[in-house]
Amino acid sequence: MIRRKRLAAGALALLAALTAGTAFPATAAADGTDGRPAPQVELVLDVSGSMRERDVDGGTRMAAAKQAFGEVLDATPEEVLLGIRTLGANYPGDDRVEGCEDTEQLYPVGPLDRVEAKTAVATLTPTGWTPIGPALKAAARDFREGEGTRRIVLITDGEDTCQPLDPCEVAREIAARGIGLTIDTLGLVPDARTRDQLLCIAEATGGTYTSVRHKDELADRVGQLVERAAEPTVTPVAVEGTDACVDAPVLESGLYTDRAEFGQARWYRVGLEPGQEVRAAVSVASDREVNPGYGVLLRAVTVHGREMVRGEAAGHGRTDLVSTGLRLPKEDDEEALAEVVCLEVTHSFSPAAGVKTTPGLPVELTVDVVDGPSDASDVAAFGLGRGWWLIGALVVTGFLAGLLWGWVSRWRVAVWRTN
Amino acid sequence: MRLTRAFGGAVLLLGLAVAPAAADASPSASGDEKDGRPTEAGTSFRSATAIDPGVGATAQGSTGDYLYWSFGADATQRPTVRASVRLPEEHAGETWQIDVYDGLRRRQACRHGAQTRTAPAGTSSVELACALRTVRGWAEPWSDDPLPGTYYIRLSAVGLPVSDVGRAVSAEVRVETADAGGAAAVDGALAEPLIPGIALRADAEEAAGDGESDDSAAPVLSGTAAEDGWSSGRWTDRWAWTAAGGVLAALTGVWGHSLTRGRGRPGA
Numbered sequence: 242m243i244r245r246k247r248l249a250a251g252a253l254a255l256l257a258a259l260t261a262g263t264a265f266p267a268t269a270a271a272d273g274t275d276g277r278p279a280p281q282v283e284l285v286l287d288v289s290g291s292m293r294e295r296d297v298d299g300g301t302r303m304a305a306a307k308q309a310f311g312e313v314l315d316a317t318p319e320e321v322l323l324g325i326r327t328l329g330a331n332y333p334g335d336d337r338v339e340g341c342e343d344t345e346q347l348y349p350v351g352p353l354d355r356v357e358a359k360t361a362v363a364t365l366t367p368t369g370w371t372p373i374g375p376a377l378k379a380a381a382r383d384f385r386e387g388e389g390t391r392r393i394v395l396i397t398d399g400e401d402t403c404q405p406l407d408p409c410e411v412a413r414e415i416a417a418r419g420i421g422l423t424i425d426t427l428g429l430v431p432d433a434r435t436r437d438q439l440l441c442i443a444e445a446t447g448g449t450y451t452s453v454r455h456k457d458e459l460a461d462r463v464g465q466l467v468e469r470a471a472e473p474t475v476t477p478v479a480v481e482g483t484d485a486c487v488d489a490p491v492l493e494s495g496l497y498t499d500r501a502e503f504g505q506a507r508w509y510r511v512g513l514e515p516g517q518e519v520r521a522a523v524s525v526a527s528d529r530e531v532n533p534g535y536g537v538l539l540r541a542v543t544v545h546g547r548e549m550v551r552g553e554a555a556g557h558g559r560t561d562l563v564s565t566g567l568r569l570p571k572e573d574d575e576e577a578l579a580e581v582v583c584l585e586v587t588h589s590f591s592p593a594a595g596v597k598t599t600p601g602l603p604v605e606l607t608v609d610v611v612d613g614p615s616d617a618s619d620v621a622a623f624g625l626g627r628g629w630w631l632i633g634a635l636v637v638t639g640f641l642a643g644l645l646w647g648w649v650s651r652w653r654v655a656v657w658r659t660n
Numbered sequence: 661m662r663l664t665r666a667f668g669g670a671v672l673l674l675g676l677a678v679a680p681a682a683a684d685a686s687p688s689a690s691g692d693e694k695d696g697r698p699t700e701a702g703t704s705f706r707s708a709t710a711i712d713p714g715v716g717a718t719a720q721g722s723t724g725d726y727l728y729w730s731f732g733a734d735a736t737q738r739p740t741v742r743a744s745v746r747l748p749e750e751h752a753g754e755t756w757q758i759d760v761y762d763g764l765r766r767r768q769a770c771r772h773g774a775q776t777r778t779a780p781a782g783t784s785s786v787e788l789a790c791a792l793r794t795v796r797g798w799a800e801p802w803s804d805d806p807l808p809g810t811y812y813i814r815l816s817a818v819g820l821p822v823s824d825v826g827r828a829v830s831a832e833v834r835v836e837t838a839d840a841g842g843a844a845a846v847d848g849a850l851a852e853p854l855i856p857g858i859a860l861r862a863d864a865e866e867a868a869g870d871g872e873s874d875d876s877a878a879p880v881l882s883g884t885a886a887e888d889g890w891s892s893g894r895w896t897d898r899w900a901w902t903a904a905g906g907v908l909a910a911l912t913g914v915w916g917h918s919l920t921r922g923r924g925r926p927g928a
Binding site: 277428431433436437439440447449450451452458461462465468469472473474475477494495496518520521522523524550552554558559560561564565566567568569570605607609610611612613614615616617618619620621622623624625626627628631632634635636637638639640641642643644645646647648650651 | 700702703704705706707720721722724725726761762763764765766767797798801802804816817818819820822823825826827828842843845846847848849850851852854856857858859860862863879880881893896897898899901902904905906908909910911912913914915916917918919920921
């Protein structure tokens with residue numbers, strides 16, 4: 242008897258789990274996110290010897306960083322998985338090779354234990370080199386598997402001392418892996434070269450750069466960046482466009498990322514039923530130093546190469562991206578067949594002198610296939626009129642019609658009488 | 661007894677599975693807000709902060725950041741975007757610009773307004789404005805006329821001495837909308853407003869069913885929603901004008917007719 246009840250209970254629980262399981266992730270799976278993936282943030286702190294300098298509001302740079310970390314750790318939202326990595330914290334010697342390997346995960350990326358994390362930060366003393374490149378490489382590996390946004394916040398007071406590995410290149414490579422990673426950089430009392438390098442790192446991943454001269458600025462900005470990471474955003478799906486329409490990947494509604502090299506066209510395909518409309522928007526980001534003139538062209542082409550509609554944009558000067566879009570309705574004709582629309586993305590960014598051209602520039606593509614519009618048969622809504630001219634015209638016409646009607650009927654009466 | 665407990669457990673399980681979905685707010689509602697005024701800006705189209713017309717949104721950032729907000733505009737509306745940037749205390753002269761993009765990330769023209777302005781060294785703030793064209797209910801696919809849906813505001817420094825990069829700035833944006841009314845009512849209508857990710861949202865709503873439309877489990881590309889729903893495009897004051905014109909025409913017709921009759925019967 243008991244056994245049977247248990248069975249029933251088990252079945253019920255299973256049913257509940259099944260309905261819950263199928264009803265909700267299904268909605269999310271469509272755009273490549275599962276439910277609500279936890280955002281991950283890693284703070285990368287420079288603990289090199291130069292952090293000893295006393296030029297941040299009268300205290301050392303290290304003290305300012307520690308205080309900021311204390312505040313940030315207190316304010317970190319629950320859902321954020323936070324980790325801390327240091328660079329230059331352990332090796333005080335002069336050996337370059339060893340100094341450049343000196344990066345350590347102080348607190349693993351995971352649910353935050355504030356006390357533990359704070360204690361770990363408190364033990365830090367400014368020590369060694371500034372291996373930014375190796376630290377970023379290691380930091381990118383620290384993240385857990387999953388779909389959530391990943392953000393590295395790099396806090397440093399000096400440029401990388403471990404050339405020839407260019408941290409800027411490292412950042413671009415990490416970004417090119419398509420794991421949705423952003424690096425934000427903060428320069429503590431930075432000099433010109435540090436600033437340029439941090440700016441380059443931030444630019445390479447679509448992150449931001451901030452120069453910090455005061456304690457509270459540091460805490461505010463790091464806190465803001467951590468909170469930004471907690472904002473729910475859609476994670477794009479990595480896709481690889483091809484050089485021709487024939488073998489291009491078929492896209493459904495969603496958000497996609499790709500890379501397009503300089504001078505390279507990327508093709509995608511979208512299926513379109515009669516009575517539907519495809520909407521595509523594309524943005525190409527400039528993640529490195531490029532020449533001032535730029536543009537982007539998005540074309541919708543039939544499989545036979547006939548262009549149907551295009552979107553284009555161009556600009557000049559400093560920019561983070563250039564974007565355009567198009568929409569293409571397909572008439573709801575009984576004889577019309579479903580069609581494959583080829584989308585071609587080209588951009589006209591050109592690399593500044595001495596800038597690496599691979600990997601290509603990040604491309605973000607949104608595709609929406611929706612019901613088609615009800616087309617206009619007139620410029621005005623339903624062909625209706627509006628305004629005093631309309632009223633006047635109707636009044637005059639009405640009056641004339643009335644007169645005419647009156648005269649005609651009088652004339653008819655007169656004719657009838659004479660007969 | 662045990663059966664009820666098990667049933668309770670099952671319900672709880674279901675509840676747990678649903679809870680994160682219900683607790684999840686749209687981007688427009690989340691984030692830092694003070695009295696309903698957003699105090700953060702996004703840094704890309706994807707993370708743009710949704711703002712409502714008439715509400716001033718503020719943001720702190722660094723010089724060189726690209727700040728993004730989004731708002732919704734419906735057919736026949738005429739949005740005007742205003743931004744003011746408080747510059748760092750010391751700067752060497754900066755040029756700021758606002759760009760407005762539609763839901764397809766197409767840059768929108770400004771009818772008037774100082775879209776780009778250069779602040780010479782020593783000035784503490786810069787004011788920018790962009791008055792958009794009237795939003796149409798329908799346009800040919802080959803035009804880039806503004807359509808109902810999401811609009812993005814991008815605020816950025818386009819001319820920037822490298823020494824100023826990274827300094828703290830704060831910005832405030834505000835969107836005001838005027839209604840052009842029936843004068844801008846065009847024929848035709850989009851099936852869905854021009855909101856990025858609307859196809860997925862529609863799918864999700866269908867899947868969720870049971871009227872639980874607004875709380876989908878996944879974050880949305882754009883949380884733009886019209887306060888009173890999007891206009892269907894069926895009602896316009898052109899109906900009133902046309903009907904009034906018809907009535908007046910009928911009345912003057914009767915009057916005109918009666919003039920030809922004179923007093924009493926004709927010819928009598």
